Amino acid sequence: MSKKGILVVVSGFSGAGKGTLMKRLLEKYDNYALSVSATTRAPREGEEHGREYFFHTKQEFEELILQDALIEYAQYVDNYYGTPKAYVEKQLNAGTDVILEIEIQGALKVKHKLPDTLLLFVTPPSAEELKRRLVNRGTESMEVIESRLRRASEEAKGMSEYDYILVNDTVEECVDRMHQVIQSQHDKTENCRAFIEKITEEIAVFGKGE
């Protein structure tokens, strides 16, 4: 019942199908916005500023950090990646649920900064299936696949920090469950404080006999 949007972080194993899920969620349901990250890495062919990423110079990015304009940021190899605060806040205040797709370290930073954040972890139904999906992509060498599995092994240790675990067996079913989990947050008691206060006061007036 809360009118403010819910901030949702989606993480999951590489190969869990997060990209497809996000795309389908936004196609299928109206009330979502995907947060666009900021980065200092160079745009790849076909990537657009403000669509895939907000592309910044290192100096610009460090300015954003200094201005506290990012919800979280991290450095990988030589590049910065971060979540711009302004866009997210604007959407949440407009009542739109905002999805951030980030990895576990970032997810925990966001939860620490904004404790109401909903953390969702997407996983294939089994480790066997995860391996199969990674191999079937066919675009990666065995070396890359094995490095991803080692990374998945690290990521698995963080699963318990998430609020919900979503098994991606079939995309449509998983998207519906994700929608169900996110929408149910609006009815959580802590998101209904204003309503509770209002109706409690009004009933108290009636109860005394107007």
Next chain:
Amino acid sequence: MSKKGILVVVSGFSGAGKGTLMKRLLEKYDNYALSVSATTRAPREGEEHGREYFFHTKQEFEELILQDALIEYAQYVDNYYGTPKAYVEKQLNAGTDVILEIEIQGALKVKHKLPDTLLLFVTPPSAEELKRRLVNRGTESMEVIESRLRRASEEAKGMSEYDYILVNDTVEECVDRMHQVIQSQHDKTENCRAFIEKITEEIAVFGKGE
């Protein structure tokens, strides 16, 4: 993803429409069972043992208490009311979500005994609407209506103890939201412990390189 059923307590103001909601939830969705309470009050015309209530003598009921066969019980005026444990546990173990419709004191007792219990509070959209519904029933005297409003005023103080607040504006929409909230519990991380443990172990084996 948990295969065990979820225990759900539904409370709400008298006049919130709980009875209609429960009936519709069970008609519309498959995976629910309604818990039948035990009582020492005499059956009314048309009531059947095991359908509206399990009817017991005072001695039988006190025997149930001694045997710890009730999840919770309470005494109103001269009668006992309680929730038999065996039926609820059997349904939960079979994977069925079980609904108890009880008032706040009982709800809090159940939550204390079984902390995984999901507490839902059903409310009309406003105090004005609550009053209107109580008056429109037309079967009660103004005295009864006012006593209900005073009781509602007490009940409102307990709303914050519940996990979710469900506004019953239209029955169909409220039933769907209730279903959504209950089903999302199956994906909560604490209900996925076994899955997390299994996939973490399996990936660790792959990650080491089989």
